[in-house]
Structure formats: structure tokens, C-alpha cells
Amino acid sequence: MTAPDRAPVGRAPTGDEIDWTIDVAPSTTAPARPTIEPAAPHRRRRPGAGRDHSVEVLAVLMILLVLFREPLGNAIADPRLQTWTTVFVSVMVQAVPFLVFGVVLSAVIAVFVPRSFWAKALPRHPALAVPVASCAGVVLPGCECGSVPIAGSLIRRGVTPAAALAFLLAAPAINPIVLAATAVAFPNNPELVAARAGASLVVAMVMGWLWLRLGRTEWIKLPYRPDLDDQSKGRAFWAAVRHDVVHAGGFLVLGAMAAASINVLVPERWLQSLADQPVLSVLALAVLAVLLSICSEADAFxxxxxxxxxxxxxLTFLVVGPMVDLKLISMQAGVFGRRFAFRFAPTTFVVAVGVSVGVGAVVLS
Structure with a gap:
């Protein structure tokens, strides 16, 4: 147990501390101290008890799709349903490879990287760790789908939540793949690439520092991971991969379904009527970025x-999208808890819009 784990009772938790201990009821003779709850006694399991049947369910669904392909084909003949299906599939196809990349990297961090590494890699002071973690996003070519499980693993490995959240926001927007895609999409506006990188980096650091100031430990509820304890590193790695793929993938599907529904329900003519109004056009594209939930590697196009x-x-569209969208909010709620997501996402949206307008006025005017 580390020194922070033995902090005196009554100390107010700050945004950069996670208390993994469980309080024991105080006795009449000694003051209460945080202790780790003893492991439950081993019980003999029935054969097959606790088995994960996700693979079998997926196989059954695939068989049903093959058997009923003709009725399903007729059912999706409606143009609106075809649009919904196209958007849903495109979001999933864009996101799944990077989700898998993030899940694998998350498992590597959770199983193979010792806690002492993060103590050496990041500054001890949380306020200084935030910009370092934000800049670390430059070296990781992933999107927002992969950054969520990575941030969860960083917190589990002892990284201050403020730094992990700054990385969560910065990595999808300032990594080399995203910046290269932006340069290709805007060949006549190279300043937009610098504006996107700068604005995204500023938003990530501001949100990390805001967490240090206003964040609360109890808002983050990471799922308990007993599958990483008392196993060999190889088994723990694959258990972590399987858990995160099923867990984060389910929320990704919900977010993709919501994004597809919005694409069908929002008329395109609304965009044209808003384009000529400067203030409303910024807000419109910010909201559109949230609703479309496009992967950061493709949103520039x-x-x-x-x-x-x-x-x-x-620019606002490009900064807001990788930080706040429907699938990302869903995944954050699944990994960190709903209390966290419903506070963190709206605040990030406001900060991202404000910073984008400020950077745009300086760099793009």
C-alpha cells in the first residue's frame, strides 16, 4: 500500500486522487483507518459458472443473419433505413480498428507496465503532469474510441486523473495521423492544421487543470477488475482485452446507433440556413460534431x-468532435461512470467551443 493510501481519515479528496480503499466501521478504542477489504473465501464453482457466452451469442446472431438475409434485405429497402444503416456501419468501421488498438494498448498498460514507470515518466506535481500527458498524445496514432480505455488503465496504474483525462482529450486530435488527414483535406489552408493542434492542446490542458480545481474523486467509478489479479501476465492480458472489447464495444454500438438516428432525423436544409450566420454557424457545427460522432481520422474530410x-x-467542428460526441459520451459513461460523463462532457463542450473561436479569430482571420 502506498503512502496516499494511508492518508488520514477526514482528508477531503481532490481531483487528482483516487481512493481504492474501503472504510471499516470505527471501533470504540481506536480511530478508523482505511483498509483493504479481505478477499472473499474461495468457493468451488459449478462447471460453466460465470462463463462468458459473448462469443456463442455472436455466432448465433451471425447464423440468424445468414438464414434471414432475404427478409432483412427487403426490410431495409426503405431509403431512410438504408441511410441509417450506412451511417451506422460507417461509424463502426471507422471506430472498431482504433478501439481494438486502444484496448490492446490499455491491456499492455494494465498488465505489463509497472506503477513505478508512471511515477518516473510524469512530473510529481499534478499541474505539471497535465501538459506532459497532453503532449504525449502526439506519439499515439489513435482516435477517441481507443483513448477512453487507455485513460482508464492509466488511472488504474496510479496516474493522476487530471493527467489521464488531458491525454484522453488530446490524443485523438493531435496525433500524426489526424493532423496528416487534416492537411490532406485542407490543402489550401495549412494554417487550419496548426489551429486544430493548438486549440485541441489548449482544451486538453484547461480541462486537466479544471479537474484539479473542481473535480471530485467520487465522480469516477472504474469497473472492478478481478480478472487482472492472481493470474499470469499472459492470461491477465487476454482477460483485459476481452473484457474491454465487450464492455467498451457495447457502448460504441449504442453511440453509433444514436449518431445514425440523428443523421436521418436532421434535415440537411437546416445547415444551409445557418451557414450565413457567424455565431449560429459555429454553434451549429459544434452540435453537429457531437451528433455525427465521426472518427477523428475521418472528420477533416x-x-x-x-x-x-x-x-x-x-475548426470548431474539428476540435469538438474528437472530445465530445455521442459514442464518446456513451463510452465514458461505461468506463468512468455516468456521474463523471454527465459533468465532464458538457464542460468540455463549452471549453472547446470557446477556445476554438478564440484560436480561429487569431489564426484564421
Missing amino acids: VAASLSQFSLTAR
């Missing part, structure tokens, strides 16, 4: 197609 909007409005 969508922004380039919205040529009727100003560069500042499109």
Missing part, C-alpha cells in the same frame, strides 16, 4: 465538404 461554413466554424 467531412469538415472540408461543409464549404458553405467559415473556417472558424469548421
